[in-house]
Amino acid sequence: MTGTTVSDKAMTCGQALVKLLEAYQVDTVFGIPGVHTLELYRGLPGRNIRHVLSRHEQGAGFMADGYARVTGKPGVCFIITGPGLTNIATPMGQAYADSVPMLVITSVNETHTLGKGWGRLHETQNQRAISEPLTEFSATAYQADDIPDLIARAFAVFRSARPRPVHIEIPLDVLATPVGRDWTTEVRVASERPVPTQGAIAAAANLLKAAQRPVIVAGGGAVDAAEAVTELVEQSGATFFSTVAGKGILPDTHPNNAGAILCTEPAWDYVESADVMLAIGTELADTDMWRDKLPFNGKLIRVDIDPGKMNDLYPAAVAIVSDAKAAAMALSQQLDGNSTAEPVADAVSQLRRRVRESQPPLQQKHLAVLDVLRRCLPADAVVATDMTQIAYTGNYSFPVDQVRSWLHPTGYGTLGYGMPAGLGAKIGAPDRPCVVLAGDGGFLYTLQELATATEELDSCFVVLLWNNDSLGQIRDDMVALDIPPIGVSPTNPDYIKLAQGFGCRAVQPQSLAALETDLKEALNHPGVTLIEMHESAVP
Structure with a gap:
């Protein structure tokens, strides 16, 4: 898109970025204004974006995290160069670990000073060296026209991949530069989330149909698939466990729902006796299990948007790289109640009682x-x-x-x-x-x-x-x-x-x-x- 020319006084890059975020339906930003982010704040008046003043950049990052977890939309932060970024690094690490969408926009010193070590205000030799291990990607906008591409890339991560933080830094001279063309409405629709292959669904369905003691473990990657996962639990007759991030995918009162109890010994014993496990939208991380690895020796089906999860501590017998909702719906259609699983309601009730009484x-x-x-x-x-x-x-x-x-x-x-x-x-x-x-x-x-x-x-x-x-x-x-x-x-x-x-x-x-x-x-x-x-x- 070529856009339209605007006058030099119409919009600085910082103003244009705020308008572009509004076009992406960003309604809230968290941060603390500073001398290095003034051009971003120049863009806020007149926009339908609420600014929330935190009292520390760490607070801004955690606010963005909580906002994202509840709304499903990325939490957005405006942060200053140097100490602002180091202060928000901890929330970025938390959001990365828990797959929470977060967009951290920071300033950085003028383009011609980067890496020089001249002792400029807030100078850090390489900000991106700090943020890169904590983000899906970290990038510098060396010119105003880089920004629409970087924002589109960020929202592609949030909407069609494993959602994790993104850091975009903008040099002070670029923030203050008048935009040469109006790219503030260039909203690009992200590519669709991956869907499962018919072969993988058929293989997984065959395992579930034949299972006597199937279990389903769902995590934060499946929170937008609650209805489909509930249907899958009922079609398969499986015992359901959630991770902490997956709490609520099944109502607590559902008779197949054992809850988020995989950190307890009674649950470990129960899982050990399972013959098939379907892990959907979860890393099966030790932070949910309170042990290095679950004592599971059956066949594992993994559904995850991240292909890197298919061969870690728990190699998959059937690997389904897919959006959780699409995979759960496809599996339910294949099962159609055709399962040989043993009834589990009484066993689940006893399991939950054992956990509480112990x-x-x-x-x-x-x-x-x-x-x-x-x-x-x-x-x-x-x-x-x-x-x-x-x-x-x-x-x-x-x-x-x-x-x-x-x-x-x-x-x-x-x-x-x-x-x-x-x-x-x-x-x-x-x-x-x-x-x-x-x-x-x-x-x-x-x-x-x-x-x-x-x-x-x-x-x-x-x-x-x-x-x-x-x-x-x-x-x-x-x-x-x-x-x-x-x-x-x-x-x-x-x-x-x-x-x-x-x-x-x-x-x-x-x-x-x-x-x-x-x-x-x-x-x-x-x-x-x-x-x-x-x-x-x-x-």
Whole structure:
């Protein structure tokens, strides 16, 4: 497309980029304005794009992550050169590990200075050397006309491949350059997602038809295929497990749904007896299993959009490189209820009961709190969790009936994720109640984003702070390994006063009954509430 000529004063490259993002239906950007991103911010007034001011670039990245997980759209960030990029590198790593679409647009020093080491403001010798391991691709726009191609490439990743972060850096001189032609409406439709071959579907269907004890494991790559996967479970008679990212693909009450319990010993025993496993949209990573590898010795069918997953720790007997929904629909049509699988509803019910009853005392405390939380929350609520022991228990025990409702930093395992990710989720889905579940250690990483929350939100947003006055998991790991606990019992601040200082409601229930009352009140409060629940308050 040649576009039309515009006058030099009409639009800088930064302005044009913002207009192009609007054409790609971007409605929100997260970031902090700086001297190196002024031309991007010049482009925001008059556009239908909401800017959310984070208080740290790490917060902006986690907000973009939460927004993307709930909406399915890429979270977009505007970030300055150098320290802005290094600050957002951790959220980029988290999004990469969990296959979350994120577009990070940064500035970089003037084109003629790159790599020179002249000591320019915010200078980093090679920004892309930082971002490349954390992204699907990282690229530099050396001229304004590079931008539409790079944005189209980014959205092709988000829409037709395994969604992961993309980093595009733009030199300051390019950002300020007047565009020579109007490419701001050059939206390119991404290529379609891959669909399965008939031969692969037939081979997989034959294995499932003959299976006596089939299991299906679905992950984050299948969240947009929930209806098709449910149909496939019912056609095959398989026991269903989800990963943490796949919670809600089947309603928790479905009789074949064992839940996200693959990190528990009873589930390991169950999987070991399976003769066929269909893994759909999941890496089968050890962060979901809490062990290096599942004890599975049967035939494995893998459905994944990423061909690199077909021969890793779990080589596939049948490999189907495909969009999850297309593959699940095709398999269901082939099966058409023609399965020899043994009935599983009773076995699944017993399995779930075994998992709950086998929990040690600390996890029983967690379950008591999580039960209260589940009773109080409506079915469409979002729970954004941090790396904290109570969230680990919730990963396999908290019931979820719809996808994009339980957010957890599974792969990278980043402390400080929960608060800003929950805020991004709330911004992306403002009509859904949102609760953040964080521990005292992780909460301190990003609590400054309470300022953003009180500034941006006028409906209920709840932070449930689980306080055990320690880095509990690390402390317990040290004790288990005979290492004297060091650095795991920090002195905590007064969280109630801190929250009030940010303008939040803040309460400190002393019992489970009080917690239930406080949660109900918080869910009816048009703003931010911090609920600090101390471990000692739970019997």
